[in-house]
Structures are given as C-alpha cells and as structure tokens.
Amino acid sequence: MNEKFSAASEVRSDNDTVASSSASYDFDVIHPTSAENGITSSEHKASTDERRSISRASGDLRRTASNVLAQVSSRITTKSWPEPPPPPDGGLKAWTQVGAAFFVLFATWGYANSFGAYQAYYSETLSETPSTISWIGGIQIFLSLTVGIVSGRLLDAGFFVPVFFVGIVVQVLGIFLMSISTQYWQLFLTQGVLSGLGAGIYFTPAVSLVNTYFDKRRGLAVGLATTGNSAGGIVYPIIVRELIPKLGFPWTTRVIGFLNLGLLAISFAFMRPRLPPRKSGPVIELGAFKDPKYAGFLASCFFIYWANYYTFYYIASYGTQALNLPYASASTLVVIINGVGFPFRILVPMVADRIGNLNVIAPLSVIWTIVSFTWLAVHDIPGYYAFTVVYGIVAASFQCLFPSTVARITPRLDTIGTRLGMAFSVSAVASLTGPPIGGAIQTASGGGFLAPQIWAAVVTLLASVLFVALRIHMGGFTLRYKC
Structure with a gap:
C-alpha cells in the first residue's frame, strides 16, 4: 500500500x-x-x-x-498593442513637422530627381554608355527607398532622433566625397551608394512622421511637404548648370553639400515623433501583402515608377541627342519637369482629401498613359517643352498622393513606418531598374529613343489598368464611393 x-x-x-x-x-x-x-x-x-x-x-x-x-508570439502579432492616440490634425507642432519635412524632401528628392542634369553632364565627360551612367541615379533612388524598411520600423520603435541624425551624416558625407570623385566607380559609390543610403535612413521616418499628425487633412499636409520635391527639383539643376562652368564640378558639388547640411539641420531641430514607441512587431509585416488593397496598390505603383524614372533621367539627354539642344537648354527641361508640379502638389491632395485618394489616382493614371504616348509624336523643340510641362504636372500629382494613400490603407498609425518602408522598397526596385532597362533598349535599338519611349508608354498603360481595377475592387462602379 x-x-x-x-x-x-x-x-x-x-x-x-x-x-x-x-x-x-x-x-x-x-x-x-x-x-x-x-x-x-x-x-x-x-x-x-x-x-x-x-x-x-x-x-x-x-x-x-x-x-x-x-x-516571441507577442512580437509577431499586433492584437495586444494598445490603440495609438488620435492625431491632432492640426496645430503649431503638427504644421511645424510639415515645414520641416519640406526641407527633407527638398534635400532628398529635389536632389535625386535632378539627376537628369548629371546624366547629361556625365554623358559628355565620362566614356560610359547612357545605361551605365543611369545606374548611378538608379542606385541612389533604390537605396533612398529600400533602407526605409529598417528605418521606418525604427520610427515605430521610438528611435527617430538618432536614426535621423545618422542619415544626415551619411548623406552629406557622400556628397562631399562625390566632390573629389573623377571616375565612374567613384561617382557610383559616393553619389549613388553613400548619398542614397543616407537619404534612405532619414527619408521614410520623416514622411511617416507627418502622416501620424494628421487624419482628415493628411493629404494636404503630405502634399505641402512634397512641394519640397518640386522646389528642390528647380534649385539643384540650376546650381549644376550655372556653377559647373564657373566653379567646376568639385566646388559645385560642395555647394550642394553645404546646402543639404543646412536644410537637414533645420529639420533635425524641429521634427519629433508623436506616438509612443511600439517595441514589439516585425520589421517586415509580410501579412500586409495579403491585403488586396495594399498589394494591389504596390503592384500598380511598381509599373508607374518603372516608366517614370526613365523619363525623368533621359529628359535632358533626349533634348541634346534627338533635338540638338545645348546642355544649358537641356538642363532647363529638368528644372521644368520638376518645378511645374509645385501648385498641383497642393491642389490635388486637397481634392483627394474630399473625394478619396484612389478616386483621383485612377483617372490620373489614365491621363498619364495618354501623355506618355504623346512623347512618340514629339519631333520639335516647342512640342518637347509642352510634353515636359504636362508630364511634370501629372507625375507630381501622383507622387504627392503616394505616402498619404499608403497611410489611408494602413489600419494602424503606429505601423505606418513599417508599411510605408515596405511600399517605398517595392517602388525602389522599379526606380532602380527602369532607367537602365530603358537605356539598354535604347542601345540595342541603335541609340534611338523610339523603342524605349514605346516601352515606357506601354508600362504606364499597364499601371493605369491596375489602378482602375483596384478602384473598382474597392468601390465598385459607384462614382460617389470615397476610397
């Protein structure tokens, strides 16, 4: 017993x-x-x-x-996270973030989108093919967007200030090292890799931060911030065009470096996160790709950016090679395509806030397709200036809606850094490969522009079909449905 x-x-x-x-x-x-x-x-x-x-x-x-x-389970799920506080949708601090973000986009995308001026200059000074040269700008934009996968998540985790500081240091360092670069591989590493890496570290957190301060006026706020893109797209090409003949390439680049340092220092002094840190959660939210709205939007954006950056990079080269424009006049085209969209980056988001982002993007993509095909009919200088103006307006109208649209289809604001970083990364692949593919098509067709022009137009058409399909999926055929 x-x-x-x-x-x-x-x-x-x-x-x-x-x-x-x-x-x-x-x-x-x-x-x-x-x-x-x-x-x-x-x-x-x-x-x-x-x-x-x-x-x-x-x-x-x-x-x-x-x-x-x-x-571990708590870190890979979102069910236990407390809901973040609602955005103020205005106020001094919120609009200060918008003003600071203006300088961020000025120094990031105004600088990056002006690569068309560098493309034309390098074509005359470097013994490289147009496709090879465009890889410099392509890798710069690719890194400016893909690094956001990590830096965006760091914003959500509460590390905005140190991340922003490191990004400034890396980007400005790349520009100053670029000033002493004389060979292709040096420019690729400094202007392409280092500058792009630095921009990628601070850009996505800065744009995500603005989205967290607004709700009903989010489109307007982000649109105002993205006017820095257009303003920088005017200033940087003019600096390159006017100062290189007078100061030479090294000191022209140093002027740009000091300009970026000053603008980003102002942004660093004023930009501060609003939401409490979200320590748990994955760096890449793979479950987001199961959302048809999110996945459909990113697929559409991939094709639209695939063609867009080919046009932006080769707008000046087409002028010099096909229309025999001098370099100074061709550089003016880069200023125009970046600058004409300035007012539309404010007006279009105001409309989108009222009727819905996709209700604007879907018809806008159809117009973009038509404009892309009109490039095939341009054979004189006045027609080319007209094409440049209209293309710049349409591109700016879409670009200013990209961040706010991702925010609209993101369920929680404290995941916006992660979601936006993922979205930028998908677009980065298109931005990286589009210009070199177009340049390779041009080389394969004997140096003419007709074949890459057709390629860019057809890709834009595919994007517009996807955008329209997404709008129908979300709102059906009811025109008054806000989505």
Missing part, C-alpha cells in the same frame, strides 16, 4: 513538475528487486531524490520555454 502511494506521488511529481507531494512522505521501502540486486534503502532514496531533481529541472525548462514562446 505504501509502495503504491509513493509511486503515485512520484508520477504526479513528474507530470506536474511539483515535487512536494512525494517529498512530504519519506518511506524507507526496500523493493524486492532492489534487495535482490543488493541496493540498500538509502541508495534507493538517493536515486529517487536524483529523479525528483531532474523532474524539477525539466519542469523549469518547460516553463522557461513557454515564457519565451509567449514573448
């Missing part, structure tokens, strides 16, 4: 990882088998205590493993 009770206590101890039940009863029992083998009761008790000790360790290990799994 005593033997059975002791055995039952030990079994319960092994299963429940609690040794107290068997420890409370200490029987000196000599099992027949033990006695036959010459094992004393004290030896048997020592063996029993050892088994109990192992049982306790096993139970502790199971509890520890269970706690670790629970912590």
Whole structure:
C-alpha cells in the first residue's frame, strides 16, 4: 500500500513538475528487486531524490520555454498593442513637422530627381554608355527607398532622433566625397551608394512622421511637404548648370553639400515623433501583402515608377541627342519637369482629401498613359517643352498622393513606418531598374529613343489598368464611393 502511494506521488511529481507531494512522505521501502540486486534503502532514496531533481529541472525548462514562446508570439502579432492616440490634425507642432519635412524632401528628392542634369553632364565627360551612367541615379533612388524598411520600423520603435541624425551624416558625407570623385566607380559609390543610403535612413521616418499628425487633412499636409520635391527639383539643376562652368564640378558639388547640411539641420531641430514607441512587431509585416488593397496598390505603383524614372533621367539627354539642344537648354527641361508640379502638389491632395485618394489616382493614371504616348509624336523643340510641362504636372500629382494613400490603407498609425518602408522598397526596385532597362533598349535599338519611349508608354498603360481595377475592387462602379 505504501509502495503504491509513493509511486503515485512520484508520477504526479513528474507530470506536474511539483515535487512536494512525494517529498512530504519519506518511506524507507526496500523493493524486492532492489534487495535482490543488493541496493540498500538509502541508495534507493538517493536515486529517487536524483529523479525528483531532474523532474524539477525539466519542469523549469518547460516553463522557461513557454515564457519565451509567449514573448516571441507577442512580437509577431499586433492584437495586444494598445490603440495609438488620435492625431491632432492640426496645430503649431503638427504644421511645424510639415515645414520641416519640406526641407527633407527638398534635400532628398529635389536632389535625386535632378539627376537628369548629371546624366547629361556625365554623358559628355565620362566614356560610359547612357545605361551605365543611369545606374548611378538608379542606385541612389533604390537605396533612398529600400533602407526605409529598417528605418521606418525604427520610427515605430521610438528611435527617430538618432536614426535621423545618422542619415544626415551619411548623406552629406557622400556628397562631399562625390566632390573629389573623377571616375565612374567613384561617382557610383559616393553619389549613388553613400548619398542614397543616407537619404534612405532619414527619408521614410520623416514622411511617416507627418502622416501620424494628421487624419482628415493628411493629404494636404503630405502634399505641402512634397512641394519640397518640386522646389528642390528647380534649385539643384540650376546650381549644376550655372556653377559647373564657373566653379567646376568639385566646388559645385560642395555647394550642394553645404546646402543639404543646412536644410537637414533645420529639420533635425524641429521634427519629433508623436506616438509612443511600439517595441514589439516585425520589421517586415509580410501579412500586409495579403491585403488586396495594399498589394494591389504596390503592384500598380511598381509599373508607374518603372516608366517614370526613365523619363525623368533621359529628359535632358533626349533634348541634346534627338533635338540638338545645348546642355544649358537641356538642363532647363529638368528644372521644368520638376518645378511645374509645385501648385498641383497642393491642389490635388486637397481634392483627394474630399473625394478619396484612389478616386483621383485612377483617372490620373489614365491621363498619364495618354501623355506618355504623346512623347512618340514629339519631333520639335516647342512640342518637347509642352510634353515636359504636362508630364511634370501629372507625375507630381501622383507622387504627392503616394505616402498619404499608403497611410489611408494602413489600419494602424503606429505601423505606418513599417508599411510605408515596405511600399517605398517595392517602388525602389522599379526606380532602380527602369532607367537602365530603358537605356539598354535604347542601345540595342541603335541609340534611338523610339523603342524605349514605346516601352515606357506601354508600362504606364499597364499601371493605369491596375489602378482602375483596384478602384473598382474597392468601390465598385459607384462614382460617389470615397476610397
């Protein structure tokens, strides 16, 4: 009877990882088998205590493993996160973030989108093909967008200030090192890799930050910030065009470096996060791609940016090679295509806030397709200036809606850094490969522009079909449905 009770206590101890039940009863029992083998009761008790000790360790290990799994589970799910506070949708601090973000986009995309001026200059000074040269600008934009996968998540985690500071240092360092670069590989590493990496570190957190301060006026706020894109797209090409003949390439580049340093320092002084840190959650939210709205929007944007950056990079080269424009006049085209969209970056978001972003983007993409095909009919200088103006307006109208649209289809504002970083990364692949593909098509077709023009127009057509399909999926054929 005593033997059975002791055995039952030990079994319960092994299963429940609690040794107290068997420890409370200490029987000196000599099992027949033990006695036959010459094992004393004290030896048997020592063996029993050892088994109990192992049982306790096993139970502790199971509890520890269970706690670790629970912590991991909490980091890959969002169900336990508290809802973030609602945005103020205005106020001095909120609009200060918009003003600071203006300087960020000025120094980032105004500078990057002016690469068309560099493309034309490098074509005359470097013994490289147009496709090879365009990889410099392509990698710069690619890194400016893809690094946002990590830096955007760091914003959500509460590390905006140190991340922003590091990004400024890296981008400005790349520009100053670019000033002493004389060969293609040096320019690729400094202007392309280093400057793009720095911009990618601070850009996505800055744009995401603006979105967290607004709701009903989010489109207007982001649109105002993106006017920095157009303003910078005017200033940087003029600096390149006017100063290189006077100061030379090294000091022209240093002027740009000091300009960026000053503008980004102002932004760093005023931009501060609003939401509490979200420490848990994945860096890449793969589940977002299961959302048809999010996945459909990114697929459409991929094709639209694939063609867009080919046009932006080769707008000046087409002028010099196909229309025999001098370099100064061709550089003016870069200023125009970046600058004409300035007022539309304000007006279009105001309309989108009232009727819905996709209700603007879908018809806008159809217009963009028509404009892209008109490039095939341009054979004189006045027509080319007209094409440049209209294309710049349409492109700016779309670009200013990209961040706010991603925010609209993001369920929680404290994941906007992660979602926007992922969205920018998808567009980055298109931005990286589009210009070199267009340049390769141009080289393969004997140096003419007709084949890449057709390619860019057809890709834009595909994007517009996807945008219209997404709008129908979200709102059906009801025109008044806001989406």
